Each structure stands twice: as structure tokens, then as C-alpha cells.
């Protein structure tokens with residue numbers, strides 16, 4: 001096993017520490033003294049224009065960060081990931097989400113297996129299935145075509161599909177609706193199925209392991225609802241499951257145990273992490289919704305960014321620079337969180353998706369060799385679409401005491417070019433996107449506030465310090481390819497940070513304890529006195545209170 005490099009012991013870290021001692025960001029001065037700043041710190045990657053000039057980047061800082069990338073062997077670790085080395089050390093696995101979007105003409109043999117051929121074999125199955133459902137050739141038990149597809153999954157088997165479905169709503173086949181059930185709260189399943197027609201509904205059970213309590217429970221509840229609804233209509237249930245339930249999993253044996261025809265199961269591999277799996281068969285619901293061509297475009301978007309990350313010089317490499325900047329924010333500027341603010345309503349689930357991607361990947365206190373981390377890791381990612389966030393939490397970003405770096409994402413061409421009294425509403429929307437990063441960067445001084453005739457006693461309350469770092473991402477339109485590019489961008493930002501911190505960004509041991517305890521506590525909740533007595537005092541008290549509330 002290659003040992004992680006301790007970033008804090010590198011020469012670059014020393015340089016960064018020295019830079020931070022004198023670091024007084026002054027965006028007004030930076031822009032005034034350097035007319036080339038906007039252009040110099042802006043980058044093109046695929047369709048994305050990424051302006052980092054309102055971030056904390058300076059030439060010195062960029063050079064030190066690039067040196068840090070070299071000293072922690074980031075380029076070599078990236079190459080090792082792309083080549084299928086077992087960089088997921090704690091699970092002894094390759095990490096090959098980049099193989100999911102390789103061209104079928106590429107070759108990549110890992111652990112004796114031609115993974116690109118495997119990927120394209122499954123893609124062909126997924127596409128054939130998607131075409132059948134879309135064309136109406138796939139028929140339900142009473143011979144009707146499918147009108148609603150319900151994806152049942154959680155975590156990586158839900159967040160990616162639902163986010164992309166929402167992002168690409170304008171590309172969804174008219175007349176087809178997709179729904180997503182994830183939470184084990186029975187309200188989720190009940191609400192999502194209550195108005196469905198069982199004869200025209202298809203369920204996709206998506207679970208990498210096919211052991212996840214939430215997903216299997218929801219799948220059984222959906223199956224019960226489905227069979228019950230057919231019986232209510234006097235329709236025979238013979239052979240009905242095979243026509244209305246398909247599965248996506250790495251555990252095809254378990255799929256068969258559940259009663260789903262293995263011919264209707266789409267596989268993937270343990271070298272795809274759950275949170276990196278939306279572009280595997282986990283995206284089957286998307287291939288149905290936007291069609292194989294749309295899905296191919298999505299994959300092409302991922303691939304464009306993979307190629308950029310693999311080949312661009314570190315100083316021009318957008319995911320690297322953004323990941324390295326995040327290290328600067330977290331480790332030197334003490335930022336604890338990072339906002340992602342899409343100015344695109346269709347991206348409203350993007351922050352939630354990124355929470356799993358970034359926080360499950362980099363929320364670690366030990367490095368991949370089991371030794372403690374040597375610095376802060378894993379900032380909190382959060383956000384809401386603009387302009388909703390502006391009227392809610394932006395106050396804290398503008399005037400609070402915490403530093404919150406923020407990524408602003410917008411598209412040039414809207415899906416709905418609408419006018420309001422002659423004004424292009426999308427342009428009004430974009431003006432907000434532009435105004436916020438300008439306000440965060442340049443603020444408003446006391447003198448400016450006073451010059452507006454503000455009463456002296458409220459002058460300080462109205463001052464904006466500015467110098468809040470942002471990144472502005474601008475894409476031509478929210479196409480499948482652009483969505484793929486955005487996802488891959490954040491995958492590689494996450495990777496970059498993980499390598500600097502020396503952590504395994506591909507395991508998630510931190511979710512295990514709670515899962516085990518839930519199974520152990522369940523009998524106590526259900527009335528087993530011995531199990532109740534085995535719980536801690538607080539848990540016992542809560543269970544007793546619960547029981548008395550339920551009566």
C-alpha cells in the first residue's frame with residue numbers, strides 16, 4: 001500500500017502557512033490593480049466557463065497550491081484511480097466510476113477483467129430496456145404500456161437519479177412520469193403510490209448491495225401495494241411481478257431471491273461507489289426518462305471533464321484548482337462549510353446530491369493507512385437554488401461571522417424563455433446571480449453607506465465587508481451533457497481534497513454503527529422487554545415514552 005503523504009509536512013504547506021500569515025484578501029484592490037485578473041483566473045472546461053477571479057486565488061497562492069498537489073502526488077493518485085488500482089484501501093477495491101463513461105473503443109483491464117466491455121454490455125441492456133418502455137413495447141400485466149416509473153433506492157441509489165431527473169425535466173418523454181421512494185418512513189411509499197395505476201406502473205429496485213433495509217422494506221411495501229391493487233381490480237397477479245418490477249444491483253443473486261426475474265436485472269460492479277453510481281445501471285430510470293440518446297449525452301459530459309482532469313496542467317485544471325482552493329478555505333481560512341447555489345431551478349436537488357458525494361467521501365478522521373488525519377477534513381456542503389436562498393440564508397453569508405465560500409452555477413439559455421411586461425425573466429434571474437457574487441466580493445464600505453444619507457446609528461449594520469470568496473460557473477444550457485459535466489467536476493474536486501488529506505474518499509464506515517444499532521433497537525421498540533433493558537437510560541426513556549404515546 002502506498003502511504004498517504006502528510007500534506008502538513010510538505011514544503012508547499014510551509015509556503016501556504018507563510019502566505020496565510022500576511023493574507024488580507026482585498027478584492028477591490030486585486031481587481032483595481034490587475035486588469036487581467038478576471039481573465040487570468042477564468043477557465044474553460046467542456047461547456048463550462050469557470051470564473052475563479054472572485055475567489056481567494058492569487059498567483060502566489062495558485063503556485064503554492066499547485067506545488068502542494070505535486071508534493072502529495074495528486075497527478076499520480078489520479079492516474080492510479082483511472083487505471084483501476086485499489087485506491088479504496090479499506091475495502092480493497094478499485095475506484096472506477098471514470099470507466100463508466102469511457103468510449104466503447106477504449107480498453108481497460110482491471111483485475112483480469114475488461115471493464116470497458118463490461119460497462120458497454122450493461123449499457124446496451126439498459127438502453128434496450130429503456131427503448132422498450134419508452135416505445136410501449138414493454139407492457140404491463142393487462143397489456144398496457146408504462147406511464148409511471150418508480151425508482152426505489154436510497155443514498156447513491158436515489159440521490160443521483162432524482163437529482164438528474166429533476167435537472168433534466170424538459171428532456172423527459174412527454175406522458176412519462178418518474179417518482180422516487182427512498183425513506184423508510186412509510187409515508188414516503190404511501191404518498192408516492194397512492195394515486196398510481198398498478199397496470200401502468202413499473203418499479204425499479206435500485207440497490208448496490210441489495211441488502212439495504214430501507215430499500216428492501218420499501219420494495220416489499222410497493223410489491224404488497226401493487227399486488228393488492230391488482231387484486232382489488234380482479235386482475236390475476238400471475239406473472240405480474242416480472243412485468244412490473246426490475247432491479248439494479250451488484251448482487252444479482254439477491255435480486256433473484258427477492259423474486260425479480262434475473263433477465264430484468266441490470267448489474268454493476270463493486271468498483272463503483274454508491275455515491276459515484278448515477279452513470280451506471282443505477283441511472284436506468286434516467287435512461288427510460290430521457291432516452292438512451294440523452295443518457296449517452298450525460299455520459300459524454302462526464303467524459304469531457306474526466307479528460308480535462310486527466311490531462312490539463314494543474315495550474316489550468318479546474319477540478320484540481322477548485323479542490324485545492326477548498327483546502328485553502330478549510331485548512332487555512334477555517335471555513336467549516338461550503339455553499340453550492342444553483343441559479344437554475346431544475347438543479348434544486350444538486351446541493352442534496354453533493355452532500356452525499358462530498359460529505360460521505362471526505363468526512364473522515366483517519367487516513368487510508370489507518371493513522372489519524374493531520375488537519376481538518378470534510379467541510380459541510382449545503383445550498384438551495386437562487387433566488388430562494390437569497391431570501392433565506394444569504395444574510396449569514398454576507399454579514400455573518402463565518403467564512404462561507406460559495407459556488408454559483410447558472411446557464412445562459414433557459415428552458416422557458418418567458419417575458420414579464422417585456423422583461424426577459426431569465427435575465428432578471430441572471431442579474432441576481434451576478435449581483436450576489438459582486439456584492440460578496442466587493443461589499444459596501446461605511447463611507448458608501450454614509451454617502452447614501454443613512455442615519456449614523458445604523459451605518460455599521462448596513463456595511464458589507466465584501467471579500468467573501470465565490471466561484472461562478474456558467475454553462476450554455478442545462479443539457480444532459482452539462483449535468484454530467486457538473487457532476488464529474490464535483491467528483492474530481494472531492495477526490496482532490498481527499499488526496500491532500502490522505503483519506504480514503506471511497507469508503508463510508510461511518511454509516512455502519514447506526515444501521516446495526518437500529519436493528520438491535522427494533523425489538524425493544526416492538527415490545528421485547530429484554531432488548532429494552534439492554535439499552536442506555538436515555539434510549540429506554542424514549543422508547544417508554546414512545547410506547548405510552550402510541551397507547
Ligand SMILES: O=P(O)(O)OC[C@H]1O[C@H](O)[C@H](O)[C@@H](O)[C@@H]1O
Pocket residue numbers: 154155156157206207208209210211212215274275360508511
Ligand atoms: O445501493 P445500496 O447498496 O442500497 O446503498 C445505498 C446507500 O447506503 C449506504 O448506507 C451508504 O452509506 C451509501 O453510500 C449507499 O449509497
